[in-house]
Amino acid sequence: xxxxxxxxxxxxxxxxxxxxxxxxxxxxxxxxxxxxxxxxxxxxxxxxxxxxxxxxxxxxxxxxxxxxxxxxxxxxxxxxxxxxxxxxxxxxxxxxxxxxxxxxxxxxxxxxxxxxxxxxxxxxxxxxxxxxxxxxxxxxxxxxxxxxxxxxxxxxxxxxxxxxxxxxxxxxxxxxxxxxxxxxxxxxxxxxxxxxxxxxxxxxxxxxxxxxxxxxxxxxxxxxxxxxxxxxxxxxxxxxxxxxxxxxxxxxxxxxxxxxxxxxxxxxxxxxxxxxxxxx
Amino acid sequence: xxxxxxxxxxxxxxxxxxxxxxxxxxxxxxxxxxxxxxxxxxxxxxxxxxxxxxxxxxxxxxxxxxxxxxxxxxxxxxxxxxxxxxxxxxxxxxxxxxxxxxxxxxxxxxxxxxxxxxxxxxxxxxxxxxxxxxxxxxxxxxxxxxxxxxxxxxxxxxxxxxxxxxxxxxxxxxxxxxxxxxxxxxxxxxxxxxxxxxxxxxxxxxxxxxxxxxxxxxxxxxxxxxxxxxxxxxxxxxxxxxxxxxxxxxxxxxxxxxxxxxxxxxxxxxxxxxxxxxxxxxxxxxxxxxxxxxxxxxxxxxxxxxxxxxxxxxxxxxxxxxxxxxxxxxxxxxxxxxxxxxxxxxxxxxxxxxxxxxxxxxxxxxxxx
Numbered sequence: 001x002x003x004x005x006x007x008x009x010x011x012x013x014x015x016x017x018x019x020x021x022x023x024x025x026x027x028x029x030x031x032x033x034x035x036x037x038x039x040x041x042x043x044x045x046x047x048x049x050x051x052x053x054x055x056x057x058x059x060x061x062x063x064x065x066x067x068x069x070x071x072x073x074x075x076x077x078x079x080x081x082x083x084x085x086x087x088x089x090x091x092x093x094x095x096x097x098x099x100x101x102x103x104x105x106x107x108x109x110x111x112x113x114x115x116x117x118x119x120x121x122x123x124x125x126x127x128x129x130x131x132x133x134x135x136x137x138x139x140x141x142x143x144x145x146x147x148x149x150x151x152x153x154x155x156x157x158x159x160x161x162x163x164x165x166x167x168x169x170x171x172x173x174x175x176x177x178x179x180x181x182x183x184x185x186x187x188x189x190x191x192x193x194x195x196x197x198x199x200x201x202x203x204x205x206x207x208x209x210x211x212x213x214x215x216x217x218x219x220x221x222x223x224x225x226x227x228x229x230x231x232x233x234x235x236x237x238x239x240x241x242x243x244x245x246x247x248x249x250x251x252x253x254x255x256x257x258x259x260x261x262x263x264x265x266x267x268x269x270x271x272x273x274x275x276x277x278x279x280x
Numbered sequence: 281x282x283x284x285x286x287x288x289x290x291x292x293x294x295x296x297x298x299x300x301x302x303x304x305x306x307x308x309x310x311x312x313x314x315x316x317x318x319x320x321x322x323x324x325x326x327x328x329x330x331x332x333x334x335x336x337x338x339x340x341x342x343x344x345x346x347x348x349x350x351x352x353x354x355x356x357x358x359x360x361x362x363x364x365x366x367x368x369x370x371x372x373x374x375x376x377x378x379x380x381x382x383x384x385x386x387x388x389x390x391x392x393x394x395x396x397x398x399x400x401x402x403x404x405x406x407x408x409x410x411x412x413x414x415x416x417x418x419x420x421x422x423x424x425x426x427x428x429x430x431x432x433x434x435x436x437x438x439x440x441x442x443x444x445x446x447x448x449x450x451x452x453x454x455x456x457x458x459x460x461x462x463x464x465x466x467x468x469x470x471x472x473x474x475x476x477x478x479x480x481x482x483x484x485x486x487x488x489x490x491x492x493x494x495x496x497x498x499x500x501x502x503x504x505x506x507x508x509x510x511x512x513x514x515x516x517x518x519x520x521x522x523x524x525x526x527x528x529x530x531x532x533x534x535x536x537x538x539x540x541x542x543x544x545x546x547x548x549x550x551x552x553x554x555x556x557x558x559x560x561x562x563x564x565x566x567x568x569x570x571x572x573x574x575x576x577x578x579x580x581x582x583x584x585x586x587x588x589x590x591x592x593x594x595x596x597x598x599x600x601x602x603x604x605x606x607x608x609x610x611x612x613x614x615x616x617x618x619x620x621x622x623x624x625x626x627x628x629x630x631x632x633x634x635x636x637x638x639x640x641x642x643x644x645x646x647x648x649x
Contacts, residue, residue: 164371166369167375170374172360173360173361174386174387174438175361175387175391176390180390
């Protein structure tokens, strides 16, 4: 940052942040409102947080959301890491570029289309194979893993591309078979990318409304779905309370994953600097 | 080139190796025999196939055709992790998430060596490279030279049959290189391991290796000791690639026992070479003469061959040596290096001085171009 920031730049900066964060701040502010009317301030209270705890529907939804997000993050991490590894390390073959870019397709695909196509897949699989029986937590998990893996694959592959391949070769040269090299050398070196990939997948799954709405079944409502359906019936300050909690949880996740990325970056910079011949 | 396949000392045998990548030929019909215990260098500019050849010895590349035998064993279906061959990478490739000790222990762990033996061997290897006090450090806390030593210890601890070095000095700065070259040779010779190294730096190859193979465009041009390659290059490529050289092209004019006379349009006098060669009168040849073998003087030489008159056009003063660029009447410029024995500058030549260059009949080498 320059020492003398002109006033107009300060103004635009403030305006930009205000635009981004005031709505969220207002939402959080009214979650502490005692009044039943969302937009009329009646006094400070934790009343709606208390009511939230009484609402078994919301607690169930939150619990199943967290469960799905956790399992999604784990599933996407495994699938995405394998995909990223193959994208970077596998020898060239015809159509490799096509396959690599196809992995990233879910990033740009509209969620409505992803959701709808997965729904059609699950319905026809149910009819033909009898699995997955009906729709519920399992189908949401499969759908979330599908789209979250591509995010993980991108994070992992970019880290792998930066990694010195001769480190893996050296391990093999010293007597470690390829699978062992992967677990003992490659995975520890890319571990920061794995952590941030896992957190990203977790957050993506926790946030998702559209895909989950398509592939969920009767007994499996996620938190975003619950919030969305109750807003349609009329806004209650309870929603503000739940939204506040979500915002806090997601912020912690994002801040934590950013911090890990920064640490990784710093460490790598140090490594690169010390590898310079002038330092010898 | 004589085939050495019956050489009893031959430890690594490379037979008719070819390697193509997507129709691009990287290595072409290479035959090499490396003796037990020697330090052998593959020398060539980048892209000449030397690294590919080294990677085939390590097992990271499979030859398109041909055979590699190490200690009599065919390497065809043996993956890198089962070969008793270890490679030191250009970047040294130390594991960044492990300490120096763990790096060195890694190879022994893969063999299932008991813990107490690993500990002992690691300590020995680290003291061999004088890094015993750095065991607990992590690689990014080490300097380039220290990293190289750790990489070497990590390999030597495995007691490999064959040691491969890929551009061992490339990651070091110039000053450190010369020191590490000698140190590395010292350690390798003390251990007595057979070693194949790859380098693009001719000085490095000549300092470290007992024998050198000069490579160009995937093929081996010449194999020999540093002195053989420098003094008796087989062809123009070798002569020009290693050191500087003056080349005269001409035709064989006379052939006598043990000597040959060559006439060149680039020089007024005949070129006399005192070693015989196979070739008829009239054959086109090239004669190479190293700059340090040419004498620059003011006196008219008495012989009737191997001299020319010219004008000093350029002087490269390097302190101990000076290289004179003498332009002959034919327009050809010849480089001649003289040792600056006298301190006084008055006796030396200066720009546009007339001078005679001359050399002995033993100095010229006939090249097959």
